[in-house]
Amino acid sequence: xxxxxxxYDLASQRLSSTSGVDLQIGPFVFNLRLxxxxxxxxxxxxxxxxxLAEGAAVRDFHIQATSNPAPGRWxxxxxxxxxxxxxxxxxxxAHHHLPMLEWGLNWCIAQRSHHLLMLHAAVVxxxxxxxxxxxxxxxxxxxxxxxLIHSGWRLxxxxxxxxxxxxxxxxxxxxxxxxKNESIEVIRSFAPSAHIGPSFYGTRKGTIAHVRPPxxxxxxxxxxxxxxxxxxxxxxxGSPLRLEPMLKSEAFLMVATNAFNYEVLGQTSFxxxxxxxxxxxxxxxxxxxxDQAIKALDELTRAAxx
Amino acid sequence: xxARMPDSALLVLYIQLLQLNLSIQTLVxxxxxACDLMIDRQVRYQISACSLVDVAWENEHLVYxxxxxxxxxxxxxxxxxLDYLIASPLSFEDLLACITSVDDGSNSETSAxxxxxxxxxxxxxxxxxxxxxxxxx
Numbered sequence: 001x002x003x004x005x006x007x008y009d010l011a012s013q014r015l016s017s018t019s020g021v022d023l024q025i026g027p028f029v030f031n032l033r034l035x036x037x038x039x040x041x042x043x044x045x046x047x048x049x050x051x052l053a054e055g056a057a058v059r060d061f062h063i064q065a066t067s068n069p070a071p072g073r074w075x076x077x078x079x080x081x082x083x084x085x086x087x088x089x090x091x092x093x094a095h096h097h098l099p100m101l102e103w104g105l106n107w108c109i110a111q112r113s114h115h116l117l118m119l120h121a122a123v124v125x126x127x128x129x130x131x132x133x134x135x136x137x138x139x140x141x142x143x144x145x146x147x148l149i150h151s152g153w154r155l156x157x158x159x160x161x162x163x164x165x166x167x168x169x170x171x172x173x174x175x176x177x178x179x180k181n182e183s184i185e186v187i188r189s190f191a192p193s194a195h196i197g198p199s200f201y202g203t204r205k206g207t208i209a210h211v212r213p214p215x216x217x218x219x220x221x222x223x224x225x226x227x228x229x230x231x232x233x234x235x236x237x238g239s240p241l242r243l244e245p246m247l248k249s250e251a252f253l254m255v256a257t258n259a260f261n262y263e264v265l266g267q268t269s270f271x272x273x274x275x276x277x278x279x280x281x282x283x284x285x286x287x288x289x290x291d292q293a294i295k296a297l298d299e300l301t302r303a304a305x306x
Numbered sequence: 307x308x309a310r311m312p313d314s315a316l317l318v319l320y321i322q323l324l325q326l327n328l329s330i331q332t333l334v335x336x337x338x339x340a341c342d343l344m345i346d347r348q349v350r351y352q353i354s355a356c357s358l359v360d361v362a363w364e365n366e367h368l369v370y371x372x373x374x375x376x377x378x379x380x381x382x383x384x385x386x387x388l389d390y391l392i393a394s395p396l397s398f399e400d401l402l403a404c405i406t407s408v409d410d411g412s413n414s415e416t417s418a419x420x421x422x423x424x425x426x427x428x429x430x431x432x433x434x435x436x437x438x439x440x441x442x443x
Contacts (some may be wrong), residue, residue, distance in 0.1 A: 073334075093314060228390060246361040247363070247364070247366065248364075248366075249363055249364075249366035249367075249379065252368055254360070256377060263375060266372070266375050267359060267370060270359060270361075270368075270370040270377060271359065271361075271370075274361035274368070276364075277363075278361070288388055
C-alpha cells in the first residue's frame with residue numbers, strides 16, 4: 001500500500017501520531033512523524049508513491065519534524081528536525097520545511113549507510129545498465145538527471161550512487177530531485193509532464209523546487225542495475241557539446257574523491273571502484289543544451305546495446 | 307580524443323585520501339632540484355611490511371596501502387620502480403640504472419632528482435624502508 005492509497009486526512013493523522021508512518025524508500029525504512037501540517041500536505045503530493053512499510057522489523061531512521069506555533073506577529077516560525085530523538089541541525093525557517101527534510105534525509109543516509117559505497121552521483125538506468133553521473137555542485141547533475149528520466153531512463157537516484165560491495169550492484173533510491181534556480185524553468189520547458197512541487201525561495205542554495213520521481217521508478221525501486229558508464233557532466237553556458245573518453249585512472253580518482261565514504265570503507269572501496277571503472281566506459285560531458293546532451297547519451301548507450 | 311597526462315621522465319601524482327580531508331598533491335619535479343640532491347648511496351630500498359593492492363590501466367597504476375588507507379596514483383615509471391623493489395631490495399644506483407635503461411631519452415640528472423624524491427616520499431609514507439647496503443665483500 002502506498003501513501004496515496006490512504007485518504008489525505010488519514011495519512012495526515014497517521015503522520016502526526018506518536019507512532020508515525022513507516023515508509024520504504026529504496027533500501028531504507030524511514031519512520032516519519034510530522035507536526036507540521038504544511039509539510040504533510042506536500043509529502044502527500046510528492047511522496048505519494050512510496051510504499052508503507054507496515055510491520056517493518058527494522059527502521060533505519062526515525063525522523064521527526066516539528067514546527068512551533070507562530071510565536072508572535074513579528075517572529076519567524078521555525079521547524080526543528082529530529083533524527084532518532086536528537087537535533088543535529090539548528091532551527092530552520094518553517095517555510096523551508098521540505099528542502100530541510102530532504103537535506104536531513106541525505107545527512108542521515110550519508111552518516112549511517114557505510115555498509116554501502118556511497119558515490120555523490122545521479123544514476124539512471126535503461127535495459128539493466130546504468131549511467132553514473134558523478135558531479136560537483138553546480139555542474140548540472142540534477143538538471144541532466146531530471147531530463148534523462150523524462151526521456152526514457154529510470155531514476156535510481158539523483159544524489160547517491162549506492163553500490164553494494166558484495167556484487168557491485170547499484171541500488172535504487174528514487175527520491176525527489178531538487179532543481180535550483182534557472183534549472184526549474186529549464187525542466188518545466190524540457191519536460192512539461194514533469195511533476196514539480198512549489199518553489200522555495202531564499203534557501204541556502206537559492207530557489208529550490210523538487211521534481212517528483214516517476215511512479216514507475218518508485219515501483220521498481222527493488223530492481224538493481226549494473227554499472228555501464230561513468231559520465232562526468234559539467235554544464236557550461238553557451239558551450240558546444242563535448243562528450244569525450246576519459247582515462248580510467250583519471251575516472252577512478254574523480255569517483256574516489258567525490259564519494260561520501262571512500263576512505264571509510266578502505267580497501268573495499270578501492271577494489272570496488274576499481275572493478276566499476278574497469279567495467280564501465282568513462283566519459284566527460286560538457287554541455288549547455290539539454291536536448292543535445294540527451295541525444296549524445298542516447299547514441300552512446302544505444303551503440304553499446306546493439 | 308583521449309585526455310593525456312603529462313609525460314615527463316618520472317612524474318608521480320600522489321593522492322592522499324585522508325579520513326576527513328581529501329587532498330590531492332601533485333609532485334612534479336624539475337631538473338632544478340638536482341643540485342639539491344642529498345642521496346645516501348650507502349642504503350638499499352625495499353618494500354616495507356605494509357600490504358599493497360593495485361589496479362592498472364594502460365600505463366597508469368593505482369596502489370592502495372592497506373595500513374595507511376591511502377591511495378597512490380603512479381605513472382608507468384613509478385609503478386616500475388615499485389615492481390623492481392617488490393622483486394628485490396635495490397640501491398639508489400641500481401634503481402637509477404634500471405630506470406635509465408628503460409627510458410633512454412631521460413636526462414640523468416632529472417631522473418636522479420625525481421627518483422630521490424620518489425624514494426624519500428615513499429619511505430615517509432611507510433611503503434618503502436631503507437636499510438644498510440650489503441657489503442661488496
